[in-house]
Amino acid sequence: MFAEIRLTPAPHSACIVLLDTKDRIVAVLGGVPPASAGLGWDENTAKLTAAMEACYKGSKFSKKQLGGRRGQFASRTVGYGYGNGRRLPLNYKVSGKANQAAVQELLEDQAVRRVMGFTNSLFNAFAHKIYKEYQDTNTQLLSHHPHLRSNFPEKTVFAALTLNLGPRSFSPPHMDADNCAGGWCTDTPAGNYDPDKGGQLVLWDMGLVVRFPPGSSILFPSALITHSTLPIQEHETRYAFLQYSSGGLFRWRANGFRSDKDVLATASPEQKSEYEAEQGSHWKLALQKFTRWSDLVNGDWQGKRRTEAGLDEASDLSDPDSNRKEETKARASKKRRQ
Structure with missing residues (x-):
């Protein structure tokens, strides 16, 4: 049985925390910044939608980038990560001058940066110790590996950003196994869709269906909770702005900037x-x-x-x-x- 949680237009700024049975805050339905609720944030959401729409139209996508296990929509990942065959932390590659220009324009957009700032503030407020671990890991990795590129220098603790560029982005049930298992990701949708008729976030393990309007943000451990997004209507558009860090980055840092394999190769039986x-x-x-x-x-x-x-x-x-x-x-x- 599923329960419904509604992030409603009034109050659009409502912030709801989800607890486990042991009093831990495991997710935050962040809504929008209280001081910007109403026309102020609606305007930012419209600009965010326009920025993501422009990125989609100004980009070219390979067949792989137009669909996968998370859904049939265009996507682009920027920032850096470690795992899936990488021998050290590396930047995600964006090929082609047109694609690079489209992504850079999006990263510099003020509406995008406001969303980034708000979600980082939510992360710090409701999961401070996890936030600090992300912050310390991000700072040390960027210092130790000068080749790594931050999406929002000195403004975010997340290493990577995935842009679901749709134009109709919704996903079947899945978990994001590459993400840090003990950490959070942020999810902010944009687009022109009716949140009462589609686009709801389903948290399967919690039995919750969350009304998810454009411009609102949710933070949760996407590597641990099976989640999906309900389809929107045929004539509508939906995009999503997702921030996270891969779990491999934390292991790399804990190993003294080495892989598990390299650590074990020189370790004694006791070690x-x-x-x-x-x-x-x-x-x-x-x-x-x-x-x-x-x-x-x-x-x-x-x-x-x-x-x-x-x-x-x-x-x-x-x-x-x-x-x-x-x-x-x-x-x-x-x-x-x-």
Whole structure:
């Protein structure tokens, strides 16, 4: 059974958080910036739609770029990533002068940059520790590998941007396995479509159908949650602006800017055992980076009290009651040491 969540025009700025059973914020239905709700953001959405439409019309696409497992529409990826045969982090290639010019014009568009700024702010506000991991990884990779190109220098923590250029973009159920499993992606649609008759985002594992108007933004872990977009009407257009970072980038940085293969090639048996043990515990550490709703309500949106209590490296913080008990014990122990 599915429940419906409506990001409605009034209030268009409504922001809804989705929690798991253990008090973690796992997704944010961000709506639009509150200060820009109404005509101000509607105008930005119209400009975003025009920019993506111009990019589509000014580009040429290979057969592969006109359809795939995520749907039958034109797409373009820019930025950088690691994995799928790459031996080190590399920029996604955009071939042809016309395509390069079309993409560059889109990246410099002010409506696009406003969306980028808003979604990064949402990410920081509702998943601060994950955001910081993205920020640190992005900064270090760009510093260590000068050949890498940021889509929005010093303005985004995401390494890559995929443009679903439609002109009728909607997707069957899928997960984005290349994305960082413990992280979030952003999804902002544009176009001219009726959100009551199509374009809804379906989060299958949560049993939710989300009304998804043009210009609104949603952040969620697309590598973990099966999701799809419902078809729009035949005469309508729909585009999408997606930001994310591939999981391989985080492994590359954690390995000292080396691949798993290179690390294991020179490791002793003891080091290999330790490495495998660390790999097996990554999911627990990733869970602990998700912001707790109770922390946010209490004004600790950065989770500083949890960090100071020594809980960031605890083995399992899945139960809110045990969280509080462990936090009390950690604080008592800290006072005794002092």
